[in-house]
Amino acid sequence: MSRARPGGEPGDMIQIENLTRRYGGFTAVDDITFTARPGRVTGFLGPNGAGKSTAMRMMVGLTTPSSGTALVLGRPYRALPTPTRHVGAMLDATAQHAGRTGRETLNLAAVMAGRGRRDVDAALERVGLTSREAERRVGNYSLGMRQRLGLAGALIGDPQVLVLDEPANGLDPAGIRWMRGLLRDFAAEGGTVLLSSHLLHEVEQIAQDLVMIGRGRIVAQGTKEELLQAGGTLVRSPDLAGLGTALERDGHEVTLRAEGDLRTTATAEEVARLALAAQLLVTELRTAGGSGLEEMFLQLTAADARETGAEGVAA
Numbered sequence: 348m349s350r351a352r353p354g355g356e357p358g359d360m361i362q363i364e365n366l367t368r369r370y371g372g373f374t375a376v377d378d379i380t381f382t383a384r385p386g387r388v389t390g391f392l393g394p395n396g397a398g399k400s401t402a403m404r405m406m407v408g409l410t411t412p413s414s415g416t417a418l419v420l421g422r423p424y425r426a427l428p429t430p431t432r433h434v435g436a437m438l439d440a441t442a443q444h445a446g447r448t449g450r451e452t453l454n455l456a457a458v459m460a461g462r463g464r465r466d467v468d469a470a471l472e473r474v475g476l477t478s479r480e481a482e483r484r485v486g487n488y489s490l491g492m493r494q495r496l497g498l499a500g501a502l503i504g505d506p507q508v509l510v511l512d513e514p515a516n517g518l519d520p521a522g523i524r525w526m527r528g529l530l531r532d533f534a535a536e537g538g539t540v541l542l543s544s545h546l547l548h549e550v551e552q553i554a555q556d557l558v559m560i561g562r563g564r565i566v567a568q569g570t571k572e573e574l575l576q577a578g579g580t581l582v583r584s585p586d587l588a589g590l591g592t593a594l595e596r597d598g599h600e601v602t603l604r605a606e607g608d609l610r611t612t613a614t615a616e617e618v619a620r621l622a623l624a625a626q627l628l629v630t631e632l633r634t635a636g637g638s639g640l641e642e643m644f645l646q647l648t649a650a651d652a653r654e655t656g657a658e659g660v661a662a
């Protein structure tokens with residue numbers, strides 16, 4: 348397959364601006380703005396019902412925005428010539444026609460994308476479906492096999508952009524690792540990947556950029572490093588209140604946690620210096636890192652989630 352990748356050009360990405368979708372009086376997607384850049388995997392993260400699927404459907408022209416724009420490669424999806432040659436989408440792997448075989452499903456996708464039989468074979472191989480499995484009806488596929496088939500369908504047009512809604516759903520650990528590698532390679536070759544998930548851990552392992560959404564609104568976005576840093580520093584001390592006061596006096600934000608420690612926006616070094624100056628004992632000092640991101644995700648989306656894992660967090 349030949350691949351013309353303009354990589355780095357302003358149009359070679361997903362640009363979402365003030366995108367909104369209302370259903371009656373309910374706003375499913377509420378004024379979201381973000382960009383997915385080429386050469387990177389962008390994780391679109393949010394709890395159930397946050398609006399991820401609705402936003403992605405708007406990106407590929409399946410749902411009409413109430414207002415705002417969703418551009419892929421500089422144009423609305425529907426304005427792209429042969430869209431599936433530019434954008435591979437997998438939105439609902441369970442929606443595939445149950446009566447068709449995997450190969451028939453891909454043959455159709457190949458025709459739509461102006462590709463041939465050899466591309467079907469290549470796509471099957473790329474997603475690890477054997478020719479024997481490809482002859483079986485999709486109705487008899489496991490969820491993981493459907494995800495692989497969906498991914499093959501998304502890849503068949505040899506697109507520059509992938510829009511994938513919960514692609515890891517139903518994959519076993521080896522399958523998840525395989526998919527991670529595939530998407531990372533795709534991005535490393537200059538492609539743009541936007542993938543949604545409600546699991547931070549899953550996204551954290553693969554995405555370089557993160558967009559967090561809760562109740563239709565973006566609650567945080569940035570590079571993974573930026574957001575990890577925003578998780579702050581965790582500190583344990585016999586005099587948490589005294590240390591908290593000292594940190595706040597120095598202009599840092601402080602949160603006393605139910606775990607019996609304190610989270611602050613200060614760096615570990617800033618905490619150590621302040622503790623030394625105030626002659627306060629510190630018994631533990633560490634960067635919150637991934638757990639900080641998890642906590643931030645739960646807190647930011649707590650009001651929007653059905654259950655909150657952030658209980659007991661005191662300001």
Ligand SMILES: Nc1ncnc2c1ncn2[C@@H]1O[C@H](COP(=O)(O)OP(=O)(O)OP(=O)(O)O)[C@@H](O)[C@H]1O
Binds near residue numbers: 375397399400
């Ligand atoms: N066609 C529709 N009519 C009315 N409400 C809708 C429609 N489509 C989506 N919604 C509502 O919009 C909200 C966002 O749904 P969406 O499927 O986009 O969330 P999600 O983040 O993808 O969730 P999940 O992780 O559970 O898949 C939900 O409350 C949903 O019920």
